[in-house]
Amino acid sequence: MDAPEISAEQAAQLARIDAMVVAGRACGTCTLCCKVVAVTELAKAAGQWCLHCRPGRGCGIHPTRPFVCRGAYCEWMICKGLGPEWKPEKSKFVLFKTNAGRRLTAHVDPGYPSAWRRSPYYENLKQWAREAAQRTPEMHVVDVMIGEHATVILPDRDVDIGIVAPDELVRLDKRLTATGEVIEVHKVKCAPAPA
Numbered sequence: 001m002d003a004p005e006i007s008a009e010q011a012a013q014l015a016r017i018d019a020m021v022v023a024g025r026a027c028g029t030c031t032l033c034c035k036v037v038a039v040t041e042l043a044k045a046a047g048q049w050c051l052h053c054r055p056g057r058g059c060g061i062h063p064t065r066p067f068v069c070r071g072a073y074c075e076w077m078i079c080k081g082l083g084p085e086w087k088p089e090k091s092k093f094v095l096f097k098t099n100a101g102r103r104l105t106a107h108v109d110p111g112y113p114s115a116w117r118r119s120p121y122y123e124n125l126k127q128w129a130r131e132a133a134q135r136t137p138e139m140h141v142v143d144v145m146i147g148e149h150a151t152v153i154l155p156d157r158d159v160d161i162g163i164v165a166p167d168e169l170v171r172l173d174k175r176l177t178a179t180g181e182v183i184e185v186h187k188v189k190c191a192p193a194p195a
């Protein structure tokens with residue numbers, strides 16, 4: 001099968017993403033993103049291996065894989081501050097940012113559902129949640145997903161919010177109560193994409 005055509009704009013986008021990869025980092029034997037996240041174009045559900053994946057070896061349709069799979073680097077690949085213990089094949093979860101960087105999600109391997117609770121991961125997720133709550137004008141979100149099931153990590157607690165559909169976003173709001181400020185978690189429908 002021939003490689004699908006991509007536009008000049010898509011090629012430039014891929015070049016920009018490739019330039020973000022930390023020098024010396026490579027997926028190697030890690031293929032975890034091909035299990036933990038959904039790929040709409042392939043009707044692939046989150047938490048299940050892509051039918052095209054050869055776990056531990058790579059993509060079986062690498063030259064013709066969908067555009068969405070190209071340059072879909074996890075945070076470990078592009079963030080210098082994450083050491084080798086954060087490589088997804090070791091940590092058992094994959095960090096991705098979405099919603100223009102306002103949501104950081106740890107997509108956990110369903111075979112290791114407690115992986116995110118281990119040290120040093122949980123302490124870091126909590127620290128990032130504290131920093132996310134300080135963001136203005138809008139708080140950022142740190143969460144954990146196992147399949148489509150999400151748990152939002154807040155500075156003072158973790159909130160199980162159940163299934164987050166592909167057309168939903170997670171939003172945080174602060175509310176003043178008699179005992180002080182409380183962060184509330186809401187699921188909201190995404191605005192439809194412009195025609």
Ligand code: SF4
Binds near residue numbers: 027075077
């Ligand atoms: S999870 Fe990250 S390191 Fe692992 S295969 Fe995907 S992009 Fe590469």
Ligand code: SF4
Binds near residue numbers: 034053059061066069
């Ligand atoms: S098509 Fe290839 S790169 Fe894309 S999810 Fe499947 S195995 Fe991974």
